[in-house]
Amino acid sequence: MIALSGMIVPMRTVAAAVGLAPAVMMLAGCHAPGEPPARAAGAVAPAAVARTAEPVKPQPSVGAVFLGGTDTHTCTASVVRSPSQDLILTAAHCLAAGYPATFVPGFDDTADPGDVWTVDAVYLDPRWLATQDPRADFAFARVSRPAGGTLEAAVGQALTLGRTPAQSAAVTVVGYPLGVGGPPIGCETSFTTDPSGYPSLACGGLVDGTSGAPWIEGSTVVGVIGGLDGGGCQDSISYTAPFDAATAALLRRAEAGGPGDTAPNSFESAC
Numbered sequence: 194m195i196a197l198s199g200m201i202v203p204m205r206t207v208a209a210a211v212g213l214a215p216a217v218m219m220l221a222g223c224h225a226p227g228e229p230p231a232r233a234a235g236a237v238a239p240a241a242v243a244r245t246a247e248p249v250k251p252q253p254s255v256g257a258v259f260l261g262g263t264d265t266h267t268c269t270a271s272v273v274r275s276p277s278q279d280l281i282l283t284a285a286h287c288l289a290a291g292y293p294a295t296f297v298p299g300f301d302d303t304a305d306p307g308d309v310w311t312v313d314a315v316y317l318d319p320r321w322l323a324t325q326d327p328r329a330d331f332a333f334a335r336v337s338r339p340a341g342g343t344l345e346a347a348v349g350q351a352l353t354l355g356r357t358p359a360q361s362a363a364v365t366v367v368g369y370p371l372g373v374g375g376p377p378i379g380c381e382t383s384f385t386t387d388p389s390g391y392p393s394l395a396c397g398g399l400v401d402g403t404s405g406a407p408w409i410e411g412s413t414v415v416g417v418i419g420g421l422d423g424g425g426c427q428d429s430i431s432y433t434a435p436f437d438a439a440t441a442a443l444l445r446r447a448e449a450g451g452p453g454d455t456a457p458n459s460f461e462s463a464c
Contacts, residue, residue, distance in 0.1 A: 246398035249367060249379035253348040255407060256298035257369040257377075258287055269368040269377075270296055271407040271414055273333065274351040275448045278343035281312075282354070283405030284419030285321045285332040288312075288456045296336055298348045302374040310336035310344060314453030318443050325457055327391075330419035330434040332456075333447035354444050355413035357392050357436040361385045366431070368399060368406025368418060384408070384416075390435065391421045397429045408433055426464035 257266035268287035273280050281296055294312040297304045318329035345351045367379040384394035404424050408416035416433030418424040425432050
């Protein structure tokens with residue numbers, strides 16, 4: 194674990210291996226929580242993993258999240274369809290009070306200033322605000338840029354928010370490993386729901402930085418890497434908080450455009 198300015202966050206070995214300054218490392222969390230947690234205890238043995246994430250072409254609706262004004266991306270987010278056309282979706286643990294955040298959709302190694310969107314407001318489920326309940330590890334954020342315009346118009350597409358299917362389903366996961374530059378990685382696989390009620394999928398290589406990465410079914414996002422232990426204690430098994438009526442309600446509040454929430458500045462897991 195690394196403690197910084199009141200934050201305590203478990204780190205995955207990948208984060209420790211990247212020679213980053215402590216302030217950046219702590220924001221990289223396990224699957225990279227906004228400060229990162231690591232991956233989840235006691236799930237599926239690595240031997241059960243039949244797929245491994247590989248570099249993929251950037252998608253306009255998926256991008257990298259940068260915290261604290263550095264060049265290091267620490268999490269992943271996606272553009273979610275809304276009337277205001279200016280909302281993104283990520284894991285709640287990817288955002289923390291006191292750390293300004295920016296988002297670059299379709300990030301591909303570098304970004305022009307006009308491609309950078311600033312997070313202006315964050316919307317969090319009451320359960321996350323109260324106790325950092327992993328079942329509420331999702332967040333919406335409103336973004337803008339100096340050049341104006343809407344995010345959806347700029348990227349040309351967005352994902353529709355859906356519910357996590359009750360049964361096993363095939364999804365595509367796209368995320369950005371913690372670091373400076375570099376392409377996204379992706380994995381096509383199916384997920385199941387573990388006995389504790391968390392949807393989980395087996396795919397190796399979804400390392401620090403992929404927290405918040407969308408689980409995409411067609412053009413619908415049905416989860417994000419997060420939830421149990423910030424997405425899991427091992428990079429071979431990933432979790433999401435269940436997307437349900439509470440997730441939809443939070444999106445409606447974000448769409449209303451009212452004041453955002455102050456994100457907690459600590460996150461702990463069992464890793």
